[in-house]
Each structure stands twice: as structure tokens, then as C-alpha cells.
Amino acid sequence: MINITIILYYSQYYPNAILFLVGPNIFRKNLIDKAGHPIPPGPPLRYAFLRQYPERALHVWGQKYGSIFSVWMAKQLFVVINDPKVARDLLVVHGANFSSRWSYFMKNQTILAGGAITAAGYNDSWRKHRRIAMQMLAPKAIEGYSDVLDVEARVLIRSLYDAAEGGMLPINPAAHVGRFSLNNMLALSFGFRSYSATDPLVVKALELGHEFMQLTGPWSNIIDFITPLQWIPTRMRSRGRRLHTDFMEVYGGLMLELKRKMDAGEEVPDCLVKSLFENQTKEELSWQDMCFLSIAFTTGGVHSTSGIIQWFLALMPSHPDVQARAHEELDKVVGRDRWPTAEDEQQLPYLRAIIKELLRFHSPFWMGIPHCSEKDFVYNDMYIPGGTVVVLNVYNLHHNEERYPNSSAFIPERFLGDELSSSDSSKLADPMKRDHWAFGAGRRICPGMAVAEREIWLVISRLLWAFNISGVAGEPISLEEYEGNSGRTPLPFRVKLEPRHANLENLMPDHEPSNTCR
Numbered sequence: 001m002i003n004i005t006i007i008l009y010y011s012q013y014y015p016n017a018i019l020f021l022v023g024p025n026i027f028r029k030n031l032i033d034k035a036g037h038p039i040p041p042g043p044p045l046r047y048a049f050l051r052q053y054p055e056r057a058l059h060v061w062g063q064k065y066g067s068i069f070s071v072w073m074a075k076q077l078f079v080v081i082n083d084p085k086v087a088r089d090l091l092v093v094h095g096a097n098f099s100s101r102w103s104y105f106m107k108n109q110t111i112l113a114g115g116a117i118t119a120a121g122y123n124d125s126w127r128k129h130r131r132i133a134m135q136m137l138a139p140k141a142i143e144g145y146s147d148v149l150d151v152e153a154r155v156l157i158r159s160l161y162d163a164a165e166g167g168m169l170p171i172n173p174a175a176h177v178g179r180f181s182l183n184n185m186l187a188l189s190f191g192f193r194s195y196s197a198t199d200p201l202v203v204k205a206l207e208l209g210h211e212f213m214q215l216t217g218p219w220s221n222i223i224d225f226i227t228p229l230q231w232i233p234t235r236m237r238s239r240g241r242r243l244h245t246d247f248m249e250v251y252g253g254l255m256l257e258l259k260r261k262m263d264a265g266e267e268v269p270d271c272l273v274k275s276l277f278e279n280q281t282k283e284e285l286s287w288q289d290m291c292f293l294s295i296a297f298t299t300g301g302v303h304s305t306s307g308i309i310q311w312f313l314a315l316m317p318s319h320p321d322v323q324a325r326a327h328e329e330l331d332k333v334v335g336r337d338r339w340p341t342a343e344d345e346q347q348l349p350y351l352r353a354i355i356k357e358l359l360r361f362h363s364p365f366w367m368g369i370p371h372c373s374e375k376d377f378v379y380n381d382m383y384i385p386g387g388t389v390v391v392l393n394v395y396n397l398h399h400n401e402e403r404y405p406n407s408s409a410f411i412p413e414r415f416l417g418d419e420l421s422s423s424d425s426s427k428l429a430d431p432m433k434r435d436h437w438a439f440g441a442g443r444r445i446c447p448g449m450a451v452a453e454r455e456i457w458l459v460i461s462r463l464l465w466a467f468n469i470s471g472v473a474g475e476p477i478s479l480e481e482y483e484g485n486s487g488r489t490p491l492p493f494r495v496k497l498e499p500r501h502a503n504l505e506n507l508m509p510d511h512e513p514s515n516t517c518r
């Protein structure tokens with residue numbers, strides 16, 4: 001009887017007690033620094049994860065809270081950049097403070113084990129890895145293997161043509177486009193290429209890339225934000241560990257094979273991994289360092305370029321007017337007796353504009369790859385503590401109506417007159433003049449930008465030159481939904497690729513190039 005009385009008496013305090021215990025995990029904490037600056041405004045609840053299509057929630061918050069806002073993901077603070085000027089101020093001007101990476105449990109600790117360029121903090125190890133990667137990726141270096149990119153783009157057109165039986169059958173282009181991107185990166189990293197989209201290595205590599213993009217969303221994994229979940233054997237944790245092991249086995253296996261050839265005195269083409277072995281001692285590289293340098297190419301450099309080419313093919317059936325204008329330009333400048341080449345680029349401004357608009361309209365990474373601040377910082381009277389994850393909201397930046405009027409429409413004409421490459425455009429002092437933010441910003445900006453631009457140019461100019469691209473009756477292509485929580489690719493779709501002229505058959509390579517390609 002006494003016990004019940006006591007329970008009833010104290011029950012009036014239960015709601016407060018529950019609030020006291022649970023509240024900090026649910027409600028926003030409005031931090032202020034010693035001088036009284038508050039963190040940027042943001043939604044009142046904490047979000048343990050934003051799983052599918054997070055750009056939609058961020059877009060709504062952006063409209064409510066403006067150019068910069070903050071979101072708590074459990075105990076981790078995120079600051080979201082929605083405005084070109086803020087992007088430049090924080091990531092470029094104050095890049096010394098905003099160029100690190102947060103140690104995500106899934107991506108950085110489990111899958112990449114703290115290695116890889118993309119996961120590394122802003123430190124000497126990152127500088128070394130990035131310098132080594134740039135030896136292959138800098139614009140000057142590209143000229144040394146431009147023939148490889150050129151040949152692979154022709155081979156892609158051939159394999160699409162063959163799969164479509166000369167335009168008779170609709171096809172899903174994903175595996176062919178994936179092999180194109182992979183072959184380029186296999187050539188750069190390992191000095192060899194694959195022969196078909198069904199090659200087990202191609203299938204496995206694309207599968208690993210897909211799993212990586214599924215598992216590495218900036219907000220999608222609750223396990224990243226709730227520490228006790230990291231200690232127990234959940235399905236997510238197992239998937240992350242398996243992916244790490246698979247990466248090491250597949251790419252470590254290719255490295256061992258290359259080393260065996262070098263040791264046996266066999267001829268090995270110049271490539272990233274060869275130079276890593278040659279300079280291993282001088283550069284003080286561990287086995288894991290070398291594996292993850294090659295993975296930066298074969299994963300970072302594959303899903304991204306293959307993704308944007310897939311978005312192009314998904315988009316074209318609903319834009320016959322764009323295709324018609326591109327065909328007209330191609331017929332005038334290139335004609336039908338030869339392929340468009342890298343040298344034609346400046347003479348084909350409408351095609352260049354299509355590619356810039358494509359990267360704006362369908363950026364593979366709507367959230368970039370989040371940066372992380374190192375020290376406490378005050379920006380426009382707002383406090384950004386050290387250790388804050390900083391997200392470049394590419395989706396919002398690309399739907400800025402002042403910069404891109406009628407931003408929800410695909411209008412290549414908006415880029416006519418922009419003669420800069422994306423690398424040069426990213427260096428413009430006025431951030432409102434930058435073409436787009438698809439490659440990120442500041443000191444972590446994509447190091448593969450120049451090679452990606454070359455690959456995309458060769459493929460898109462040739463797809464337009466070779467085919468009329470149309471949809472399949474009764475099979476609508478979704479341009480809103482997608483796969484991947486970090487890098488996005490369209491849901492599986494099919495298109496018809498009908499040759500535009502008889503000369504295509506004569507100009508296509510009639511066989512696969514040999515395996516040793518550099």
C-alpha cells in the first residue's frame with residue numbers, strides 16, 4: 001500500500017525525468033561560444049540519420065534557415081552550406097580550417113580503415129597521397145595517356161552498338177558505361193584493361209563500387225552516430241567489414257600480380273601501382289597505403305564518371321530538342337566522316353554547355369564529400385566549433401534561382417559563352433560565376449576533375465555524334481529517384497540507340513585493343 005502511494009506521489013515527476021534523460025538525444029542543443037555567438041540556426045530535433053534523398057529535407061531547411069544552417073545528428077554537429085559566397089568563404093578562403101574529414105565509423109574507420117585520400121584528415125599523410133595521385137591526374141599528365149581515353153570511348157560506342165544490335169534492341173547501358181570508366185582507371189592504376197562487360201573483374205569491381213556508394217552516405221547510417229551500435233555485430237557493420245576485405249582482396253590481388261611480373265623481369269606498362277612499388281621505400285608507403293591509392297582511382301574515379309554518363313543517357317530521351325541542336329552543331333563542325341575528338345571541344349560550344357548543364361542538373365554527389373573543421377571558428381557572428389562536419393549542399397547551390405534561373409529545367413543555353421574548364425572555373429574569384437560545384441570546393445576539390453572532364457567529353461560528344469537516343473514505350477525513366485547514398489546513379493533503365501548515319505559502322509573499332517594498353 002505504501003509502495004503504491006510513493007509511486008503515485010513520484011509519478012508527477014516522471015515526464016520531467018523522461019525528458020531529462022531522453023531530451024538531450026532528441027532536441028537540438030543551441031551551443032554558444034564564450035563571446036555569445038550561437039551556432040547557425042536549424043531544425044529543433046536531432047536526426048540520427050537521413051536515409052533516402054536527404055537533399056529534399058535539406059532543401060526545405062535551406063528555404064527556412066537560409067544560406068547556412070546546422071543540424072544535429074545525434075551528438076555530432078553538421079553545418080550545411082547553401083550559398084556560393086559562404087562556400088567560398090569557408091572552404092576556399094578559410095580552407096586551412098575547413099579541409100579535414102570527420103572520422104565516419106562506416107566509411108573512414110571500417111571500409112577505408114583510416115587510409116585512402118578521401119578519408120584522411122588534413123595532414124601530411126593526405127598531402128603525400130594527394131601529391132602521388134596528382135602525378136597521374138594533373139592536366140599535363142593526361143596527355144601521356146590521352147590515347148587510352150580516346151580508344152576506350154570508341155570501344156564504349158562499339159559495345160553499346162553491338163549490345164543494341166545496331167539499334168534494333170533497347171539496352172540498359174549501365175554495365176557498358178561502368179566498364180568504360182573502369183578500363184580507364186585500370187589502365188592508369190594497373191596498366192591493363194578488361195575485354196568485356198561480363199568479365200568477372202568488371203562485374204566484381206562495379207559491385208564493390210555500388211556497395212561503397214550505398215554504405216557511405218553522409219547521413220544515412222545510424223551506426224555512424226550511435227556509438228554503442230558500433231560494438232555489436234549488426235548487419236551494417238558486417239557489410240562494412242566485408243567490403244573492406246573485398247577491396248583488399250580484389251585490388252591487393254591485382255597489385256600482387258603486378259609485383260610478381262616486375263620481380264620476374266616481365267614487361268609492365270608504366271602505371272600508378274608500378275611507380276608505387278618503385279618508390280615504396282622513398283615514399284614510406286605501407287601495403288594498405290598502396291592498396292587504397294589504387295582504390296581511390298578504381299572506385300572514386302569509376303562510379304562518378306560512369307554515373308554522370310548514365311544520367312546523360314537517362315535524360316536525353318526527354319530532350320529531343322537538345323539532341324537536335326547538338327546534332328546540328330556536330331554536323332557543321334565535325335561532319336560524319338570522323339569522330340569528334342578532344343581537339344574539337346572549343347569549336348563545339350553547345351556540346352560543352354550540355355555537359356556543364358548535365359553536371360549541374362545531375363551531379364553524382366548532391367552532398368559533395370563532407371569536410372570537417374579543425375578549430376573553433378566564428379563566421380558572420382555564428383559559431384562553428386572545431387570538429388563540425390561541413391556539408392556543401394550541392395543540390396541547393398545548383399538550384400539557386402539567382403545563379404540558374406528556372407533551375408528545375410535542363411537548359412544548356414545558360415552555359416553558352418562559358419569557355420572555362422571546370423578546374424579553371426573553380427578558381428574564379430566570384431563564386432557566383434563558377435560553372436557548378438559538382439567537383440566540390442577548396443583544398444579537397446576532386447583531384448580527378450581534369451581526367452573526368454576529358455572522359456565525359458569524349459563519350460558524350462561521341463554518343464551524340466553516333467546515335468539518336470530515345471526511350472522505350474511503356475518504360476518511363478525516373479530522373480528523380482536514384483541508387484546510392486553518396487554517389488548517385490539512376491535506377492536501372494533502358495534506351496534505344498539508333499545509329500544516325502551509315503558511316504558509324506565503318507568508323508568503329510572492329511576489335512578490342514590488346515590488354516597491355518600503355
Ligand code: HEM
Binds near residue numbers: 304
Ligand atoms: C564526374 C566525375 C567526378 C565527380 C562528379 C567527382 C566529384 C568529387 C567530389 C564532389 C569530391 C569531394 C571534393 C571535396 O571534398 O570538396 C571528390 C573527391 C575525390 N575524387 Fe572525384 N569526382 C569525379 C571523378 C573522379 C575521378 C575520375 C577520380 C580519379 C582518380 C576522382 C578521384 C577523387 C579523389 C581521390 C577524391 C578525394 C580528394 C580528397 O579528399 O582530397 N574523382 N570527387
